[in-house]
Amino acid sequence: MKKTAINLTVNGRSRDAVVPPRMLLSDLIRHELALPGTHVGCEHGVCGACNVLVDGKAVRSCLMFAVQADGCEITTVEGFSAGGLDLVQTAFWEEHGLQCGFCTPGMLASAHELLAENPDPTDDEIREAIAGNLCRCTGYEYIIAAIRSAARKMRDAETAAKRQPA
Amino acid sequence: MKPAAFDYERPNDLAAALELLSCEEDTRILAGGQSLVPMMNARLARPKRLVDINRLPDLDYIRDEGTHVAIGALARHRDVKSSRLVRDHLPVIPAAYEWVAHAAVRNRGTLCGNLCHADPASEMPALMLLLGAEMVLTQASGTRIVAASDFFLGLYETAAGPGEMLTEVRIPKPARDTGWGFEEVGMRKADFAWATCAATMRLDGGRIAAPAAAVAGVGDRATRLAELEAAIEGQAPSDSLFADVAREVAVSLDPPSSVGVDAQYRRDLVGTLLPRALAAAARRAEEAKQ
Amino acid sequence: MASHLDSNVIPPSRQRETPRSGLTWIGQSMKRVEDPRILAGKGGYIDDVTVPGMAHAAMVTSPHAHARIVSIDTSKARALPGVIGVYTGQDLARVVDPCPSFASPPVPQHAIVLDKVRHVGEVVAAVVAEDRYVAEDAAELVEVEWEILPANVDIEASLEATGDAVIHPDDRDSNRALDESFQFGPVDEHFAAAAHVIKRRLRWHRSSAQAIETCGVVAQFDPISGSYTIHANTNFYNFIPFVIGGSLRVSPGELRIIPVLAGGSFGSKVFNHKILIRTAGLSRLAGVPVKYIEDRVEHFTNSDSHGSDRLYDAELAVMEDGTFKSLRFTVLDDYGAYLQFGVGTHGNAMAQVTGPYRIESFGMRVIAVLSNKTQQGPYRGFGSEVTNWVMERMADAAAKELGRDPVELREQNMIAADAFPYMIPTGNIYDSGNFQKVLAEAKGLFDLDAWRERAKALRAGGRCVGVGVATCMERSVYGPTEWWSLNNRETPGFTLTSTPEAITARVDPSGKLFVTLHSPMVGNSPETVVTQVLAERLTVAPEDVVINYSDSQSGFNSVGPQGSRFTAMIAGACVSASIKLEERLKRFGAYMLQRRPEDVELRDGCVAVVGSQDQKKTFAEIALTSSFFRLSFPEGEEYDSGIDCTAVYDHPISTDPDPERKHLGIFYPIVGHICHMVAVEVDPGTGKVEILDYAAVHDNGTIVNPRTLGGQVWGGTANGIGTALSEQFLYDADGQFTNPNFSEFAMPTANEMPRNFKLGHVETPSPYTEYGVKGGGEGGRLGAPSALTSAIEDALSDFGVTISSLPVTPPVLRGMIRAAQASG
Numbered sequence A: 001m002k003k004t005a006i007n008l009t010v011n012g013r014s015r016d017a018v019v020p021p022r023m024l025l026s027d028l029i030r031h032e033l034a035l036p037g038t039h040v041g042c043e044h045g046v047c048g049a050c051n052v053l054v055d056g057k058a059v060r061s062c063l064m065f066a067v068q069a070d071g072c073e074i075t076t077v078e079g080f081s082a083g084g085l086d087l088v089q090t091a092f093w094e095e096h097g098l099q100c101g102f103c104t105p106g107m108l109a110s111a112h113e114l115l116a117e118n119p120d121p122t123d124d125e126i127r128e129a130i131a132g133n134l135c136r137c138t139g140y141e142y143i144i145a146a147i148r149s150a151a152r153k154m155r156d157a158e159t160a161a162k163r164q165p166a
Numbered sequence B: 001m002k003p004a005a006f007d008y009e010r011p012n013d014l015a016a017a018l019e020l021l022s023c024e025e026d027t028r029i030l031a032g033g034q035s036l037v038p039m040m041n042a043r044l045a046r047p048k049r050l051v052d053i054n055r056l057p058d059l060d061y062i063r064d065e066g067t068h069v070a071i072g073a074l075a076r077h078r079d080v081k082s083s084r085l086v087r088d089h090l091p092v093i094p095a096a097y098e099w100v101a102h103a104a105v106r107n108r109g110t111l112c113g114n115l116c117h118a119d120p121a122s123e124m125p126a127l128m129l130l131l132g133a134e135m136v137l138t139q140a141s142g143t144r145i146v147a148a149s150d151f152f153l154g155l156y157e158t159a160a161g162p163g164e165m166l167t168e169v170r171i172p173k174p175a176r177d178t179g180w181g182f183e184e185v186g187m188r189k190a191d192f193a194w195a196t197c198a199a200t201m202r203l204d205g206g207r208i209a210a211p212a213a214a215v216a217g218v219g220d221r222a223t224r225l226a227e228l229e230a231a232i233e234g235q236a237p238s239d240s241l242f243a244d245v246a247r248e249v250a251v252s253l254d255p256p257s258s259v260g261v262d263a264q265y266r267r268d269l270v271g272t273l274l275p276r277a278l279a280a281a282a283r284r285a286e287e288a289k290q
Numbered sequence C: 001m002a003s004h005l006d007s008n009v010i011p012p013s014r015q016r017e018t019p020r021s022g023l024t025w026i027g028q029s030m031k032r033v034e035d036p037r038i039l040a041g042k043g044g045y046i047d048d049v050t051v052p053g054m055a056h057a058a059m060v061t062s063p064h065a066h067a068r069i070v071s072i073d074t075s076k077a078r079a080l081p082g083v084i085g086v087y088t089g090q091d092l093a094r095v096v097d098p099c100p101s102f103a104s105p106p107v108p109q110h111a112i113v114l115d116k117v118r119h120v121g122e123v124v125a126a127v128v129a130e131d132r133y134v135a136e137d138a139a140e141l142v143e144v145e146w147e148i149l150p151a152n153v154d155i156e157a158s159l160e161a162t163g164d165a166v167i168h169p170d171d172r173d174s175n176r177a178l179d180e181s182f183q184f185g186p187v188d189e190h191f192a193a194a195a196h197v198i199k200r201r202l203r204w205h206r207s208s209a210q211a212i213e214t215c216g217v218v219a220q221f222d223p224i225s226g227s228y229t230i231h232a233n234t235n236f237y238n239f240i241p242f243v244i245g246g247s248l249r250v251s252p253g254e255l256r257i258i259p260v261l262a263g264g265s266f267g268s269k270v271f272n273h274k275i276l277i278r279t280a281g282l283s284r285l286a287g288v289p290v291k292y293i294e295d296r297v298e299h300f301t302n303s304d305s306h307g308s309d310r311l312y313d314a315e316l317a318v319m320e321d322g323t324f325k326s327l328r329f330t331v332l333d334d335y336g337a338y339l340q341f342g343v344g345t346h347g348n349a350m351a352q353v354t355g356p357y358r359i360e361s362f363g364m365r366v367i368a369v370l371s372n373k374t375q376q377g378p379y380r381g382f383g384s385e386v387t388n389w390v391m392e393r394m395a396d397a398a399a400k401e402l403g404r405d406p407v408e409l410r411e412q413n414m415i416a417a418d419a420f421p422y423m424i425p426t427g428n429i430y431d432s433g434n435f436q437k438v439l440a441e442a443k444g445l446f447d448l449d450a451w452r453e454r455a456k457a458l459r460a461g462g463r464c465v466g467v468g469v470a471t472c473m474e475r476s477v478y479g480p481t482e483w484w485s486l487n488n489r490e491t492p493g494f495t496l497t498s499t500p501e502a503i504t505a506r507v508d509p510s511g512k513l514f515v516t517l518h519s520p521m522v523g524n525s526p527e528t529v530v531t532q533v534l535a536e537r538l539t540v541a542p543e544d545v546v547i548n549y550s551d552s553q554s555g556f557n558s559v560g561p562q563g564s565r566f567t568a569m570i571a572g573a574c575v576s577a578s579i580k581l582e583e584r585l586k587r588f589g590a591y592m593l594q595r596r597p598e599d600v601e602l603r604d605g606c607v608a609v610v611g612s613q614d615q616k617k618t619f620a621e622i623a624l625t626s627s628f629f630r631l632s633f634p635e636g637e638e639y640d641s642g643i644d645c646t647a648v649y650d651h652p653i654s655t656d657p658d659p660e661r662k663h664l665g666i667f668y669p670i671v672g673h674i675c676h677m678v679a680v681e682v683d684p685g686t687g688k689v690e691i692l693d694y695a696a697v698h699d700n701g702t703i704v705n706p707r708t709l710g711g712q713v714w715g716g717t718a719n720g721i722g723t724a725l726s727e728q729f730l731y732d733a734d735g736q737f738t739n740p741n742f743s744e745f746a747m748p749t750a751n752e753m754p755r756n757f758k759l760g761h762v763e764t765p766s767p768y769t770e771y772g773v774k775g776g777g778e779g780g781r782l783g784a785p786s787a788l789t790s791a792i793e794d795a796l797s798d799f800g801v802t803i804s805s806l807p808v809t810p811p812v813l814r815g816m817i818r819a820a821q822a823s824g
Ligand SMILES: Cc1cc2nc3c(=O)[nH]c(=O)nc-3n(C[C@H](O)[C@H](O)[C@H](O)COP(=O)(O)OP(=O)(O)OC[C@H]3O[C@@H](n4cnc5c(N)ncnc54)[C@H](O)[C@@H]3O)c2cc1C
Pocket: A044, A045, A046, B028, B029, B030, B031, B032, B033, B034, B035, B036, B037, B038, B073, B099, B100, B101, B102, B105, B108, B109, B110, B111, B112, B113, B114, B115, B116, B117, B119, B121, B122, B123, B124, B160, B164, B165, B166, B167, B190, B191, B192, B193
């Protein structure tokens, strides 16, 4: 089978790989790039456990071929915590937004995308943003609370940064 | 659940893509991949070759063409859903998009790919019929334009030939005072519809003008309801009128029966949702007058 | 107490730590210890495991529900580059024996079938290849010739099947796997005396847990030592070697199971025996380590963890004044093609079959039916979710037929708050409770009176709004007799009598408390619970507790998270360990302080002289001295160096079943109580249900961590909403499983959850467990289906609709409404 050389930026780091066309992006990330934080729950696009950010947008990595990510910038859960747990992860911790944690990396990707676009989402907007992420453990309520809290923290950090004279 | 092997091409311009598509082999376009890849993962689809159109330049547009809105092959669901232009002229589209998949799927899935996939329970084919859209089909030898009403041929079947790409959808802008209604029921909000009903109309001196209605999920393809439209044109909108015409539509349908979702249920849904969609359209048309 | 229960004497409590207020750590919503690594993507789940030289397995699965294998040709598959081997059931049988079964008599099951398939998705052959993609390519190339046999899909028809439709013709001549009848107390007498006999035929359909992670195994056979090393996301790794060792033909000493963090279980990962045995066998045959991770379709169709699938003919004997006197039913349960746990799910249900009510006798006939579906296994509730629903349906039915208010009728029949411990007719006890208080709390939280008024007014205006109330039991801390107590008396089978939990702990010379758990984390919070209890009992700071996990060779008697047992049991093990460690710490500390052990106490991580502020030694000082400076202490074994222990906690209170099965003994005694109240609106034209308001009050005894308990209630309720409204496995007449995927098996998303869920707690501590802790891992799912059913029935009261089957999907509800409209 013909393989293709690709280069992509994953969590800020340039990575090379040689992949057969059919390799799913989720398998590239997990098994070739050894970043197992991204999870696979269905491989048919429904559960969202495999969500990663591709050029800033939450995407099902099980529905994208690795070759298609050539030249893209990808952020996975490992990227969110590169400098310690980030604000969203911390909010998930504080609000008990995870139980088994299997859905969490995908939830975090969806939450990041939402908060980048909408710093002050309503609960219904949060619901809608994570409706494509199945969680069997939490019943979602504390995940919603976590994202609400993360939004507040991010806004507070923003305000504090603005107040700080340069 | 891993796809079977295939060859992969990623052309950088449209001409090259069309050239690749014109070859005989079992070649398929890979757009957003949100329908094709799940089927490939389950090995329900096993194309020999994929032509990835995601890097083709200048196909992600949503453009104002005066009489119509033109949407290119690479416009993602997300872009169409959030487009100001679409919202202003075709508000039924973003409303319907609330029911289409999830944010992450909409981030990659394309409107054109969705239409070419022609899932009978998909919302957008019904809207294209409703709005009288035209499909621009391009192949190496040239371009043809097919009306939406001639495009959807059956279960996962469209008028697009093997070497053809749907490069653009043209959606006429309805008159400013057109009202719309959209109703859907599925198991969960983002699931494929058990029944979808959409309608538009204007009110002319209190009478229904230029009515349009379409349904999806209740047959092998989305359907425009010409008889219903004829029956309500020129009438004063009323709940009983809408209920009556919807009942006729419901009995005339031959919806699929699947385990757990019987045909009669789908008929009932049309009987319930169609009057609601029509009434909403009438209400919005009324509001548009004010 | 009824005389059939005379021999069932309640043993005295072995509680050491009494429930009390003013605790420091127990009761705090401490952030979970488990979370940081999981949040960072470093949880370490089964598919994250790689071992050198590892190959990948893919399965050839049956497209038919019931068929004989005429021939299998694996030659094309074997010829594919990258394929290491292709193995049929006959090949696997060279190295492994049939799967274990707890049923008596057992129903034989092979990890790869030998000669016929009994459900869609069953494994016919396995491929081992260099990667999963190639393995799947090869699996497609295996050619099987089939002889199709009649499929058993309908529960009642299966029972009548003969000839080729019999699923295990070599072992039994029908599909009736077990048929047993029981009487607990004078049932017939009570029914004869009843003023009203309420009858209902009730159907509970099949679904399963579907944790977001599927089951998986990485197995490695070492031909030199003849032993296996296996990574698996089973809940049960310290018992699994005993259970599967026989099948793998090795002793537990030749089997090392290494646990991983599991991505949710809800019962579905309790055993995983089939994939453990199969993958281990494949690694032996192929001569390489093998990874097998179920894909989602395989998890749906072949994971042996389908839930109950029951048909009840139930009767409730009610006295003139509304007193519930006796309950009896015949239940058919479609167990699928095999019977791994016998009728353990009915044994479980016997723990609380009469609900929170003073029902004096109970009778049942249980018939286990075999069919051409995937076999049942544990699923959140383990069968009790169904009897809760049956009991609540019967209570509603009684209210309707007697013209009584359903809540008031329930209150009338509730066990009084001063009647505990209370023995129910089956012999199980309810350790404690205050059902009236829970109900009162829920009424307030939900504002029941206001909602009922509102619903009535809205119904008068033509809308279908209704209110439902469920008052249910949530048994916790199971004893193993539930698995065999209903078996045939002569051959009861696998008769365990304790479900222990253990920890190993040591105070290291730096003063840290190193703790080894012998059960895995599956989404519960074992590390957090252990940290909180040990911090409480030993007065250490939570950050000084360091937790790790054993494997099956370094582990100790531990059953793990299932049956809502873990929190109460591990708290017990922590207390046992604390007592041992305290004794050691005090002995060494007192000596260092030149006092007697009786004169010192534990305080803030120190051994301190009673009554003195400054005369103390930190645990670090004591552990350092005791570990490294043996000569500082006197002669004698009691001063052997180091401070450590292994401590086990056996089931706190259980008794054996009566040999004649007049009662089943005490086996599931630590009961919580739950009250769910919900308001719904049904759209009669579409059958869609909207949840308008929801309140859940749970009494799980002393709460260790309110936030994590809240998470369980929420999650269980979401699960119960799915069970009630949307989740069902659908089969066509040929036995095809038509919706084994996340698109069509509709688990609730955030959009489907109620917008304003209110959660309340009552704390009635258990007199038997340490600190009074009860379990709470299943609760939401034990109450939500009942409350929703009542609410929907209430909403549709103008149509006269009776709901006798779950789930009520929109098409089902619409069908009922249509029928009512047509006839009315
Ligand atoms: C979880 C989930 C939920 C979903 N829910 C819904 C829903 O509720 N409603 C709904 O309508 N859809 C739903 N979808 C499908 C989604 O809308 C897809 O994006 C869409 O159907 C296909 O668009 P695509 O760009 O991804 O096409 P692809 O998957 O790339 O292609 C689909 C098909 O169209 C062909 N094709 C693609 N582009 C072109 C073109 N320009 N010209 C000719 N042929 C082309 C391909 O060869 C292929 O056969 C869902 C998908 C998922 C994964």
